[in-house]
Amino acid sequence: VLLLNPMNAYLEQELDRRCRLVRLWESPPDRRADFVRAHAASIRAVVGNASHGVDAALIDALPALEIIASFSVGVDRIDLAKCRERGIRVTNTPDVLTDDVADLAVGLAIATLRKIPQADRYIRAGLWRNKGDFTLTTRFSGKRVGIIGLGRIGLAVAKRVEAFDCPVNYYQRTKQAYPSYTYYPTVVELAANSDVLVVACPLNAQTRHIVNREVLEALGPKGVLINIGRGPHVDEAELVAALVDGRLGGAGIDVFEDEPNVPEALFPLDNVVLVPHVGSATHETRNAMADLVLGNLEAHVSNKPLLTPVV
Numbered sequence: 001v002l003l004l005n006p007m008n009a010y011l012e013q014e015l016d017r018r019c020r021l022v023r024l025w026e027s028p029p030d031r032r033a034d035f036v037r038a039h040a041a042s043i044r045a046v047v048g049n050a051s052h053g054v055d056a057a058l059i060d061a062l063p064a065l066e067i068i069a070s071f072s073v074g075v076d077r078i079d080l081a082k083c084r085e086r087g088i089r090v091t092n093t094p095d096v097l098t099d100d101v102a103d104l105a106v107g108l109a110i111a112t113l114r115k116i117p118q119a120d121r122y123i124r125a126g127l128w129r130n131k132g133d134f135t136l137t138t139r140f141s142g143k144r145v146g147i148i149g150l151g152r153i154g155l156a157v158a159k160r161v162e163a164f165d166c167p168v169n170y171y172q173r174t175k176q177a178y179p180s181y182t183y184y185p186t187v188v189e190l191a192a193n194s195d196v197l198v199v200a201c202p203l204n205a206q207t208r209h210i211v212n213r214e215v216l217e218a219l220g221p222k223g224v225l226i227n228i229g230r231g232p233h234v235d236e237a238e239l240v241a242a243l244v245d246g247r248l249g250g251a252g253i254d255v256f257e258d259e260p261n262v263p264e265a266l267f268p269l270d271n272v273v274l275v276p277h278v279g280s281a282t283h284e285t286r287n288a289m290a291d292l293v294l295g296n297l298e299a300h301v302s303n304k305p306l307l308t309p310v311v
């Protein structure tokens with residue numbers, strides 16, 4: 001098994017115990033191609049994650065590759081077409097992370113509107129004592145929440161915000177049978193009719209920059225964008241410009257276009273809450289994701305049905 005980066009200690013320990021583990025990062029970056037070539041004949045599986053994908057070049061370099069088990073639900077960094085062509089199986093880690101990612105979406109919405117991190121910084125800077133009360137903020141309960149992508153995570157967000165008396169709107173390519181949620185056929189219409197817009201769809205060619213300038217304009221100077229999907233769902237340059245110019249009310253962002261690089265223009269902004277791609281980052285979920293990766297690999301070598309197949 002080729003492990004692309006040190007993503008989880010428990011996963012690594014179990015892989016080490018159950019198979020012959022090759023750690024890609026043990027080779028210096030400029031020697032990786034030679035390193036892969038030296039191990040290529042024996043590598044039957046690759047384990048990557050949301051930030052370490054498997055492209056066509058790596059697949060081509062591994063003639064014995066049978067399965068890619070991703071430590072992520074998103075498989076946007078895996079060349080799925082190439083896998084289909086070569087008969088390579090692909091698995092991901094759905095369901096086990098849904099609750100945590102949805103929790104973070106709601107947490108970011110509340111943190112952004114109620115300025116929780118800013119209020120925390122206010123105390124730490126000694127300003128409560130010296131300058132008095134913190135500024136007034138904006139209510140979350142009852143706000144119209146628009147969800148792009150009513151899949152597993154989108155639905156979990158919807159269920160949570162219903163408890164805050166938020167009307168739920170959504171965009172999806174096709175209308176679903178949810179009588180209590182309002183469907184909009186375009187993201188612009190969804191944004192125009194929402195106070196908080198949550199990105200919760202998978203990243204693919206159709207959803208890249210699904211949040212563009214027009215969508216941000218429709219969301220408007222009181223609207224808040226929450227991105228717990230992928231950085232490239234949003235035109236980040238347009239997002240930064242809209243926030244800097246005050247054309248967008250605020251944003252709570254977990255994912256960025258060029259992680260771990262975050263546009264520094266966001267740092268001084270008081271209407272933005274930034275977290276470093278932590279949607280699934282709890283002990284509970286990461287252990288469950290590791291177990292799914294291990295279970296998929298085990299099923300594959302025992303000729304049993306894969307637990308969570310993508311290809």
Ligand code: 8YV
Nearest residue numbers: 007049050071072073074280
């Ligand atoms: C992780 C994710 O950040 O599941 C996904 O698609 O983005 C995350 O759960 C990552 O893959 C963990 O290393």
